[in-house]
Amino acid sequence: xxxxxxDVEEKRFPSPARGGxxxxxxxxxxxxxxxxxFTCILGPSGSGKTTLLQLISGLDEHFDGVIRVAGxxxxxxxxxxxxxxxxxLMPWMTVLDNVMLFASAEAKARGAPRAIxxxxxxxxxxxxxxxxxSGGMQRRVALARAFVNNPPLLLLDEPFISLxxxxxxxxxxxxxxxxxxxxxxxxxxxHDLREAIHLGDRILFMSSSPGRIVLDHKIKLPRPRxxxxxxxxxxxxxxxxxHPALLDxxxxxxxxxxxxxxxxxxxxx
Amino acid sequence: xxIGVGTRGRAAHPLASNLGLSGPWSRVLSLVALVVLWxxxxxxxxxxxxxAPEIVAADWWKILWSGDLGRNVGVTLYRAAISFFIAMAxxxxxxxxxxxMPRMNHFxxxxxxxxxxxxxxxxxxxxxxxxxxxxxxxxxxxxLNKVPLVAIxxxxxxxxxxxxxxxxxxxxRLSRIKMLRRVLLPQMYPYFMASARSGLALIWKIVxxxxxxxxxxxxxxxxxxxxxxxxxxxxxxxxxxxxGVVMLxxxxxxxxxxxxxxxxxx
Numbered sequence: 001x002x003x004x005x006x007d008v009e010e011k012r013f014p015s016p017a018r019g020g021x022x023x024x025x026x027x028x029x030x031x032x033x034x035x036x037x038f039t040c041i042l043g044p045s046g047s048g049k050t051t052l053l054q055l056i057s058g059l060d061e062h063f064d065g066v067i068r069v070a071g072x073x074x075x076x077x078x079x080x081x082x083x084x085x086x087x088x089l090m091p092w093m094t095v096l097d098n099v100m101l102f103a104s105a106e107a108k109a110r111g112a113p114r115a116i117x118x119x120x121x122x123x124x125x126x127x128x129x130x131x132x133x134s135g136g137m138q139r140r141v142a143l144a145r146a147f148v149n150n151p152p153l154l155l156l157d158e159p160f161i162s163l164x165x166x167x168x169x170x171x172x173x174x175x176x177x178x179x180x181x182x183x184x185x186x187x188x189x190x191h192d193l194r195e196a197i198h199l200g201d202r203i204l205f206m207s208s209s210p211g212r213i214v215l216d217h218k219i220k221l222p223r224p225r226x227x228x229x230x231x232x233x234x235x236x237x238x239x240x241x242x243h244p245a246l247l248d249x250x251x252x253x254x255x256x257x258x259x260x261x262x263x264x265x266x267x268x269x
Numbered sequence: 270x271x272i273g274v275g276t277r278g279r280a281a282h283p284l285a286s287n288l289g290l291s292g293p294w295s296r297v298l299s300l301v302a303l304v305v306l307w308x309x310x311x312x313x314x315x316x317x318x319x320x321a322p323e324i325v326a327a328d329w330w331k332i333l334w335s336g337d338l339g340r341n342v343g344v345t346l347y348r349a350a351i352s353f354f355i356a357m358a359x360x361x362x363x364x365x366x367x368x369x370m371p372r373m374n375h376f377x378x379x380x381x382x383x384x385x386x387x388x389x390x391x392x393x394x395x396x397x398x399x400x401x402x403x404x405x406x407x408x409x410x411x412x413l414n415k416v417p418l419v420a421i422x423x424x425x426x427x428x429x430x431x432x433x434x435x436x437x438x439x440x441x442r443l444s445r446i447k448m449l450r451r452v453l454l455p456q457m458y459p460y461f462m463a464s465a466r467s468g469l470a471l472i473w474k475i476v477x478x479x480x481x482x483x484x485x486x487x488x489x490x491x492x493x494x495x496x497x498x499x500x501x502x503x504x505x506x507x508x509x510x511x512x513g514v515v516m517l518x519x520x521x522x523x524x525x526x527x528x529x530x531x532x533x534x535x
Contacts, residue, residue, distance in 0.1 A: 082441065092455045092456075102443070
């Protein structure tokens with residue numbers, strides 16, 4: 001059964017830069033995600049990845065096309081888990097309250113908020129305020145928040161961007177454990193091909209604007225995989241050789257990302 | 270060379286700390302110094318114009334035991350409190366609407382400006398003319414004076430709300446009521462506190478003026494009577510009592526609230 005079905009004909013934004021014209025962010029984008037799959041979406045910045053997640057989550061309902069989450073429109077679907085590019089925690093609430101606020105009555109009844117924070121190794125920081133935590137710890141709180149209700153679908157929008165490599169790898173590990181234990185369905189947006197190969201069952205490559213899917217690739221690498229191992233690098237090399245057209249796109253994307261990361265970090269301040 | 274009367278903690282000037290001018294006692298000491306200055310000054314002045322501190326204290330003791338002080342301060346406090354809560358509630362609601370809805374803001378901005386620039390006295394006079402010399406007219410006048418001030422502060426707060434955090438609430442399908450109480454309002458808390466603080470300082474002063482203008486009880490009325498009798502000692506006794514009450518409210522209610530709400534900073 002597909003947890004997610006996407007068929008977006010077109011998504012436009014008004015574009016002040018073009019004097020009242022519009023900018024087409026997404027065009028003719030179709031895919032489906034079966035239950036339990038870890039799907040990565042890879043695309044250059046500006047390819048409409050974040051826009052796509054906003055359409056799926058129901059945050060933005062103005063587009064041509066159909067999106068079905070668990071068989072219904074996003075707004076009628078059970079709440080999804082969402083992790084943004086920055087942690088976006090409520091600074092006036094303690095770590096525990098930040099998760100509690102978003103926990104369903106059912107999740108609270110079985111003590112999920114505390115349990116998941118303990119799994120994220122935040123057990124001794126329950127009463128701490130977010131601004132006293134490191135960036136990596138804040139992401140762990142955001143990850144706990146996204147998972148607390150065991151949502152049918154999790155949307156992660158470049159959640160581990162601008163972190164030190166060891167911290168990012170630890171978070172990936174926590175995410176994979178959580179995914180394996182709860183049979184969650186995950187849609188993970190990234191611009192890092194290595195990250196996608198390490199984490200995903202499948203990668204959807206998006207074109208630059210207007211975004212559409214140019215390649216739908218199932219990853220044939222057995223789990224568990226090691227992030228820093230040679231296998232991921234070899235797989236990446238192999239994939240790029242098989243699809244030479246991707247090669248240019250990926251290089252460009254990595255160059256953009258190096259610049260884009262800085263821009264985004266300052267933007268979230 | 271300045272002596273750090275107002276400096277806190279260990280950073281105080283060594284001389285200042287030797288003299289005991291830092292720490293919790295500095296405030297008491299500075300108040301005592303003020304009274305001493307007053308006493309010295311009163312020695313040179315006509316006692317009718319500037320009575321000595323002990324004369325004012327004796328008179329304060331007298332009106333305290335006669336019950337006049339308690340009754341008048343009580344009445345004024347009651348009027349100030351009611352006006353305060355109505356003005357805060359109304360001003361906050363208006364500020365929230367203006368801050369969150371640009372069209373409403375655009376339309377009503379002129380009204381707010383008008384309200385801000387209307388002299389307090391004019392509002393008071395008009396209310397007494399329209400509604401008679403009643404408590405209702407007084408409270409209405411005070412509220413009308415304060416509401417625009419609360420509204421612009423809260424409006425600023427509502428405009429400073431981070432859309433990213435609201436989006437989190439939307440993505441996780443928070444109920445409207447939780448969104449308001451747990452996500453929107455906490456971001457505006459500093460602005461509520463700022464207007465509560467300035468409200469406390471402003472409202473009781475306006476209440477006194479309006480009591481003087483059109484009521485026959487309360488501290489403002491007593492000040493008017495004693496002004497006409499040239500009882501400067503009693504004017505000072507009433508004024509100082511009321512200042513004391515307001516400072517107590519600030520220390521016992523406002524400051525602890527502020528401390529609790531800003532615990533997460535730092």
